Every structure is written in C-alpha cells, then in structure tokens.
Amino acid sequence: xxxxxxxxxxxxxxxxxxxxxxxxxxxxxxxxxxxxxxxxxxxxxxxxxxxxxxxxxxxxxxxxxxxxxxxxxxxxxxxxxxxxxxxxxxxxxxxxxxxxxxxxxxxxxxxxxxxxxxxxxxxxxxxxxxxxxxxxxxxxxxxxxxxxxxxxxxxxxxxxxxxxxxxxxxxxxxxxxxxxxxxxxxxxxxxxxxxxxxxxxxxxxxxxxxxxxxxxxxxxxxxxxxxxxxxxxxxxxxxxxxxxxxxxxxxxxxxxxxxxxxxxxxxxxxxxxxxxxxxxxxxxxxxxxxxxxxxxxxxxxxxxxxxxxxxxxxxxxxxxxxxxxxxxxxxxxxxxxxxxxxxxxxxxxxxxxxxxxxxxxxxxxxxxxxxxxxxxxxxxxxxxxxxxxxxxxxxxxxxxxxxxxxxxxxxxxxxxxxxxxxxxxxx
Ligand SMILES: *Cc1c(COP(=O)(O)O)cnc(C)c1O
Numbered sequence: 389x390x391x392x393x394x395x396x397x398x399x400x401x402x403x404x405x406x407x408x409x410x411x412x413x414x415x416x417x418x419x420x421x422x423x424x425x426x427x428x429x430x431x432x433x434x435x436x437x438x439x440x441x442x443x444x445x446x447x448x449x450x451x452x453x454x455x456x457x458x459x460x461x462x463x464x465x466x467x468x469x470x471x472x473x474x475x476x477x478x479x480x481x482x483x484x485x486x487x488x489x490x491x492x493x494x495x496x497x498x499x500x501x502x503x504x505x506x507x508x509x510x511x512x513x514x515x516x517x518x519x520x521x522x523x524x525x526x527x528x529x530x531x532x533x534x535x536x537x538x539x540x541x542x543x544x545x546x547x548x549x550x551x552x553x554x555x556x557x558x559x560x561x562x563x564x565x566x567x568x569x570x571x572x573x574x575x576x577x578x579x580x581x582x583x584x585x586x587x588x589x590x591x592x593x594x595x596x597x598x599x600x601x602x603x604x605x606x607x608x609x610x611x612x613x614x615x616x617x618x619x620x621x622x623x624x625x626x627x628x629x630x631x632x633x634x635x636x637x638x639x640x641x642x643x644x645x646x647x648x649x650x651x652x653x654x655x656x657x658x659x660x661x662x663x664x665x666x667x668x669x670x671x672x673x674x675x676x677x678x679x680x681x682x683x684x685x686x687x688x689x690x691x692x693x694x695x696x697x698x699x700x701x702x703x704x705x706x707x708x709x710x711x712x713x714x715x716x717x718x719x720x721x722x723x724x725x726x727x728x729x730x731x732x733x734x735x736x737x738x739x740x741x742x743x744x745x746x747x748x749x750x751x752x753x754x755x756x757x758x759x760x761x762x763x764x765x766x767x768x769x770x771x772x773x774x775x776x777x778x779x780x781x782x783x784x785x786x787x788x789x790x791x792x793x794x795x796x797x798x799x800x801x802x803x804x805x806x807x808x809x810x811x812x813x814x815x
Pocket of ligand 1: 503504505506508531532533534593597598626627628629653654
C-alpha cells in the first residue's frame with residue numbers, strides 16, 4: 389500500500405501520543421492531517437505523497453539557509469565521519485563559542501546545551517544561584533521552553549491549545565514566577581517599586597515570536613534594563629528564536645541593549661540540537677565546575693551539532709546576508725499588507741529582520757490582548773487553503789514565520805498569489 393499522510397498519521401498515533409514528537413505539529417488547532425515529510429531542499433519540503441511545499445516554518449526557525457544547504461550537509465558529514473560524540477572537549481566547541489561571542493559580545497562566557505529549553509532552564513537556575521533570589525518575572529505570551537517554572541501563561545503550543553499553563557507543574561514550582569503584561573511599562577515599574585529587591589531575574593523575548601510576532605517597544609526593554617541594574621536583578625534575553633535571525637547582533641544588537649544573560653538555540657544549531665546560555669563573566673563563573681550552580685549534558689557541545697552550527701553561522705556572516713534576507717521578508721510583508729488593504733483589512737503583516745508576523749486583524753498587534761483578538765477561524769481556513777496551494781505556514785495563528793536565504797523573489801511572489809487566491813476563495 390502506498391504511504392499517505394493519513395496512513396502514516398494513523399500509524400503514528402498507535403505508538404506516539406497524538407502522533408507527534410512536539411504538540412503543535414499535530415494540526416489540532418487548524419484541524420486535518422499533518423504532512424509527513426520525507427525530504428527538504430532549499431526553501432521546500434516534500435511530503436509522503438510527493439507534494440512540495442514552500443516552507444515558512446523552517447523547522448520552527450533554525451534553517452536560516454534553507455533545507456539541506458550543501459555547506460551545512462558537507463560540514464555535518466565530515467564531522468560525523470570523525471566520530472559522533474566523545475563526552476570530552478573538542479576544538480569545535482571553542483570555535484563556535486568564539487564565533488558567537490564575536491557577534492554578540494555580551495556573552496563573555498557561554499556554555500552549550502542540546503535545546504533551547506535546557507538553555508533557559510539553566511539560565512534561570514544560574515540567575516537564581518547568582519542573586520540568591522527565587523522570584524522571577526516573565527511576560528504573558530512569551531515562551532521560554534517547557535521547564536516547570538516557565539510554563540506559566542506561556543506562548544507557542546500552549547496558546548495554540550488555549551491552555552497557557554501546563555498540568556503537572558506543581559504550584560510550588562511556579563509560585564515564584566510573576567507573570568506581567570508584555571509591553572506594559574507602568575506595570576513593570578510598579579512591580580519593581582514594590583518588590584524589586586526580591587526579583588532574581590527578568591526573562592523576556594525582546595521580539596516576541598511565540599504569540600505571533602510582537603516586537604518589544606524600546607521603552608519597555610530599556611525600562612527593564614534600567615530596573616534590573618538598579619535592583620540587582622539578572623536580565624535574561626531569551627534569544628532562542630531571535631538569535632542570529634533578526635539582526636547580525638541578534639535582538640540585543642538591534643535594540644542596543646545589553647542583557648546580563650542570553651539564551652540561544654534554533655539558528656545556532658543550523659537544524660541540529662543545540663542551545664546556549666551565556667553572558668557576564670562574573671555570573672557565568674557561578675556555573676559548575678567553577679561555581680556552585682550545577683548544569684551538565686551528556687551530548688552538550690556535540691561535535692556534529694557544532695559543525696552544523698559553525699557552517700550555518702558562517703553563511704550568515706557573508707556580507708549582505710541579513711540585508712538580503714530582510715529585503716526578501718519585506719517583499720512578502722509588503723505584499724501581504726497590500727492584499728489585506730485590498731480585502732478590507734482582513735489581514736496585516738510585519739517583520740523584524742527575517743522573522744515575520746501574519747495577522748488576521750486589520751493592524752499588527754502591540755500586546756497580548758490584541759494578539760488574542762485575531763480571527764482564528766479565518767486563519768485556520770487560510771492555513772489549509774495555503775497548504776493546498778503548496779505553501780507551508782505554521783499550523784497556528786500564534787506563531788511567527790521565517791524566511792531563508794534559499795527563498796527567491798519568485799517564491800515570494802508565488803506565495804503572495806496563493807495568499808490572494810486563498811483569501812478570495814474564502815470570502
Ligand atoms: C523555541 C524556543 C524555546 C525552546 O527551545 P527548544 O529547543 O524547543 O527547547 C525557548 N525560547 C524561545 C524564545 C523559543 O522560541
């Protein structure tokens with residue numbers, strides 16, 4: 389029997405909960421059958437039935453150079469032939485660490501993990517260990533991976549499923565997590581005035597990409613920086629999504645704000661499992677073996693993953709790489725806004741570098757409440773229309789989209805034509 393997406397999904401559900409290894413992939417919010425992917429190349433993926441899709445998910449952000457970029461594949465193959473993992477230090481770790489620090493100097497010291505979740509979880513433990521304070525601030529709609537203390541009013545899949553906090557997180561694990569409103573300066577100031585001396589860390593997505601795309605306002609981020617310095621709290625920029633994506637210097641380079649700690653993931657692994665946490669030397673030296681904060685990983689700094697990261701970051705360092713990517717992303721966003729205007733404000737769009745938001749609202753949202761007022765049903769129908777036309781968007785109205793350097797102007801124009809046809813078919 390020929391393998392179809394349906395038969396594979398049926399089979400997957402007999403052995404994997406929901407048939408997927410990460411929840412949003414299951415298409416629960418948008419309905420229908422997930423596509424089972426057999427191959428990716430450049431800006432496209434192909435499913436089990438041989439259908440091609442222009443991909444704006446790109447493995448949820450990592451593939452900034454597109455699928456199976458020859459330089460990345462070559463680097464990974466070469467590394468793999470030399471051994472898959474050693475559990476002993478390698479020069480590849482030094483090289484990637486040096487490369488990261490050269491672009492983002494606030495990471496005076498950094499350590500590798502195998503996922504973004506591990507990076508944020510470790511950064512949080514470190515901030516608490518350094519300050520001796522338990523309380524932390526996060527913002528509603530920001531997603532920082534699935535560590536217990538951070539799974540409170542979070543974005544991404546939790547928003548998609550309309551349940552922004554998880555069962556199984558003991559109240560005790562989240563009781564020190566204060567959730568504030570993203571982009572609300574006054575509330576942040578009041579909170580610090582009340583209990584600033586008890587706050588160990590503030591963690592934020594400077595450009596929020598897990599409640600669709602909502603950039604932090606400069607005032608919001610500057611206030612956060614000022615208050616953290618004033619009260620001795622550790623400012624953590626979670627750049628797992630924005631790192632090496634929104635600007636050559638990441639979000640902190642874009643805004644000109646220096647956090648105390650930063651987390652990376654996604655792009656720095658180029659499609660392999662990598663995370664990083666790093667920052668001020670005095671804080672990072674609290675990590676074992678130098679200090680009392682324990683953190684470790686059997687596969688951390690894995691040589692094959694380091695090779696993928698190096699090759700990918702080297703591609704992004706080519707002159708004009710980010711500029712060209714931003715121009716491509718603008719072409720898509722301008723085109724979508726034009727369609728939105730032609731159709732009476734049904735959609736709007738915006739971008740920060742090569743991250744973009746497509747909103748089912750007349751204008752881009754500036755805060756969480758505005759994000760939540762989007763026409764979700766409209767998005768869900770649009771998602772399937774686009775999929776039919778061979779364009780793969782994230783299966784949720786609350787996820788950002790991504791551009792790769794493998795996309796061409798022709799690809800974008802085809803995407804815009806598909807978007808117009810999809811919306812017109814739905815009116
Ligand atoms: C994806 C993401 C994470 C989690 O990374 P994983 O590798 O999925 O564990 C954390 N923070 C942000 C901002 C992310 O976008």
